[in-house]
Amino acid sequence: MPGHHPARSRRPTERKGDVRERAILDTCEALLAQKGHDAITVGDIAEGAGITRGALYFYFGSKQEVVTALVARTVEHLWERSRATAKTDEPRQAIAAAMQRTVELWNEHGPVMRTAIDLSLTVPEIGELWSHTADLFTEAITAVLERAGVQAGTEPDQASAMARALCWMIERTFYHASQEAREKLQKASSTCEHIWLTSAGLTA
Amino acid sequence: MPGHHPARSRRPTERKGDVRERAILDTCEALLAQKGHDAITVGDIAEGAGITRGALYFYFGSKQEVVTALVARTVEHLWERSRATAKTDEPRQAIAAAMQRTVELWNEHGPVMRTAIDLSLTVPEIGELWSHTADLFTEAITAVLERAGVQAGTEPDQASAMARALCWMIERTFYHASQEAREKLQKASSTCEHIWLTSAGLTA
DNA sequence: ATAAAAATCGACGTCGTGTAGAGTTTGAGG
């Protein structure tokens, strides 16, 4: 995505364009916090970044490419943090940690996450990114369920299938909660955690 | 939504326009089964309905109004069927019946349901329709949970909040499943049912 | 049969997108 001229990434000094590129993505993220992505015009983004429409098309081939790059940036951040989290073997701790991480991510990047979900069907690249993320999450949930004693397997009442459904539950619940007040995210998180625990057979 | 000329609904003979209006909605639904709503053009719909763009604007003020009307039609069908379902007091039966009904609805109108969800944020009218539907569903789930012994209340681990999360889980799971093969819906339904039962404390 | 209401059409103005080509700035090497 970095301009049409490859091999610019590893330069000693930071090119002016790198700054612009970041400014474009930052502006886009800021705008997404205000209006829906289809209410945003390329002119808006360019203006916010301090350049003209024409100049923006030097960096990105289209509006979709801009938001795709933004989603990619955010999702990579998410993956990083996932890897950085210490793996605990104890199910209850693992669940609590995962939910806490999720709250933080949605607090920081709610609008981008929502946009990613909205566009994951219409923009294949974003769909790819997001479904991969969902897979990672689902695998993590599956592992916890199995460790807690749920039978492994893909049948409707076994770990894999249940993890999928729980993943969607969390996604959707946070999606809605992140549109409202900040404390809603905490409550939503608690509810999801409770259902997750119950599904794992770990009734408090 | 019936044209710009109100009070046409209750007429002895069916106006030509009523047929056209239905044709437009039917065409729109058919198209939604093929492409995403933003890949559909007003010209496409008009052509499918056998009229020109100009004529379509006699019936609906905009493309959004068309799809809003379509969603309204579908959602009303959904409400009707909900009311028609006999209320059982036995939680297990109630859950099974609700899920069965949901499978049928998504089988028949999957593309419209997905579109409604996609647009419920950007189109306020659709948002209204869908959130009302979700509320009905959530209330029903809440009732079942309480009858099964879950403590009533809105705290994160009480019936209302759990019902909300379960509602989103079902919505999202069906949303994804309905894009794939028909049998996926059945499996998805079984998984949701299992989690619902578990959350209600009704472990098989 | 006729006049009002309903329905249809083609042409037009607007807005947002993406492209093209011309011009300006930057910085590495002579």
Place this chain on the structure above:
DNA sequence: CCTCAAACTCTACACGACGTCGATTTTTAT
């Protein structure tokens, strides 16, 4: 310091989709 190519920026244009308008034809009621 000069030069030249790459990096960057801009204005102008072409296109497609939307929604509007006024003229015209078809239906319907009486």
